[in-house]
Amino acid sequence: MDSSANATFGAAFIGFGASCVLLGTLSTQMYTYFCRYPLDRPFYKCLVAALWLLEVVDQAFISYAVYFYLVTNWDNPLIILESPHWSLILQVTLGATAGAIVKACFAMRVYRFSNSNVWVTGFILLLTFAQLAMASVYTARAFKIPNLLVLADIKVVGSISLALGVATDVVTAMALCYFLRKLRTGYSKDDSLVNSLTLYAVNTGVLTSAVSLTTLILYDIMPQNFIFMGLYFVVSKLYANSFLATLNTRTVLRGRGTDGDHATMPTFLMVEKVTKHGLEQDTELTSGTNLEVDVHQEVQIARDSYFVQEHQYAVAW
Numbered sequence: 160m161d162s163s164a165n166a167t168f169g170a171a172f173i174g175f176g177a178s179c180v181l182l183g184t185l186s187t188q189m190y191t192y193f194c195r196y197p198l199d200r201p202f203y204k205c206l207v208a209a210l211w212l213l214e215v216v217d218q219a220f221i222s223y224a225v226y227f228y229l230v231t232n233w234d235n236p237l238i239i240l241e242s243p244h245w246s247l248i249l250q251v252t253l254g255a256t257a258g259a260i261v262k263a264c265f266a267m268r269v270y271r272f273s274n275s276n277v278w279v280t281g282f283i284l285l286l287t288f289a290q291l292a293m294a295s296v297y298t299a300r301a302f303k304i305p306n307l308l309v310l311a312d313i314k315v316v317g318s319i320s321l322a323l324g325v326a327t328d329v330v331t332a333m334a335l336c337y338f339l340r341k342l343r344t345g346y347s348k349d350d351s352l353v354n355s356l357t358l359y360a361v362n363t364g365v366l367t368s369a370v371s372l373t374t375l376i377l378y379d380i381m382p383q384n385f386i387f388m389g390l391y392f393v394v395s396k397l398y399a400n401s402f403l404a405t406l407n408t409r410t411v412l413r414g415r416g417t418d419g420d421h422a423t424m425p426t427f428l429m430v431e432k433v434t435k436h437g438l439e440q441d442t443e444l445t446s447g448t449n450l451e452v453d454v455h456q457e458v459q460i461a462r463d464s465y466f467v468q469e470h471q472y473a474v475a476w
Contacts, residue, residue: 166384167239167307168228174389175225181396182218185211188403195407203406210260214399217253220246221392240306248301254395255294258324261398262287265331273338283331290323311382321375324394325368332364367397 189211193204224247232238263284270280297320300313310317339357371394378387 163384164236166381166386168225168385170384170386170389171392172225172229172389174385174392175221177389178218178221178392178396181393181400182214185214185396185399185403188400188407192403192407196409206260206264207403207406210257210399210402213253213257213260214396217250217257217395220250220253224250239308242305243301243307245302248298251301251391252295252298254391255291255320257395258398259287259291261402262327262331264402265335269331269334269338272335276338279334283327283334286323286327286330290320290327293320293323296320307385308383314378314382318375318379321371321378324371325375328364328368328371332361332368335364336361367394367401370394370397 189207192199192207196203224244227244227246228238266280266283266287269283270276273279293316297313297316300316301310304310304312336357370390374387374390374394377390381387
């Protein structure tokens with residue numbers, strides 16, 4: 160009985176504690192965001208507030224479920240043989256909804272970096288909403304199972320939902336790395352910025368996908384205990400924290416993000432061609448011709464929209 164309690168309610172309690180810590184971190188990041196960017200776009204402000212509120216409700220459901228099983232029924236171990244508590248079931252959909260919001264935002268990030276590639280962005284959004292749909296199906300079926308010990312009966316639906324989450328993270332990270340790599344210019348300062356964005360995209364995707372993949376594996380091989388449940392409690396908080404971290408690492412410009420901050424920096428000089436209005440003309444440098452052409456390629460960065468736009472200009476005399 161002690162071993163069973165450790166692997167079931169004990170694992171759920173540990174997951175509850177970890178999710179509390181992540182919610183505190185999320186609250187701190189939200190406070191930092193509103194202090195640092197008081198003039199940021201209203202859309203971002205509403206999105207941050209809605210995401211935080213959704214995570215608070217999600218944590219309240221987790222807390223109520225843990226309290227019900229560990230306090231209200233502390234001397235009743237047979238409670239595990241009764242129907243799952245409603246708050247424990249609804250938490251699945253709430254967590255999936257929060258994760259879907261963050262993934263959709265990252266999909267828009269891919270859209271901007273890829274110069275409006277609707278196919279890749281659409282595929283990521285398809286995976287995102289497919290996972291949300293499967294999580295909703297899992298919630299509906301969970302209300303019909305007789306007790307928590309038969310969670311394996313709906314393992315297929317749950318596994319598909321978790322697998323779609325892992326696939327979404329991997330595809331998003333790979334797409335960001337691919338399109339960011341195409342923005343390399345050969346100029347060290349610009350490439351260092353691209354490298355930093357690439358590294359951040361990879362690290363964010365690795366963390367969330369690793370936790371999701373671990374949850375999937377544990378659910379498939381050990382559905383009789385709640386270790387996977389403890390990990391699932393923290394997944395949506397990781398997504399929300401990664402999104403807030405992305406917003407808070409932007410440059411502050413007069414109390415707002417870098418929406419209008421178009422800082423430019425030259426990437427290379429080349430005495431070879433004249434580029435004007437997007438058309439290149441070859442220039443012959445012959446004896447007796449005093450012509451010098453400097454072609455500067457500049458990278459224009461709007462950090463908070465995650466869009467890097469390249470343009471060229473030429474000065475000839």
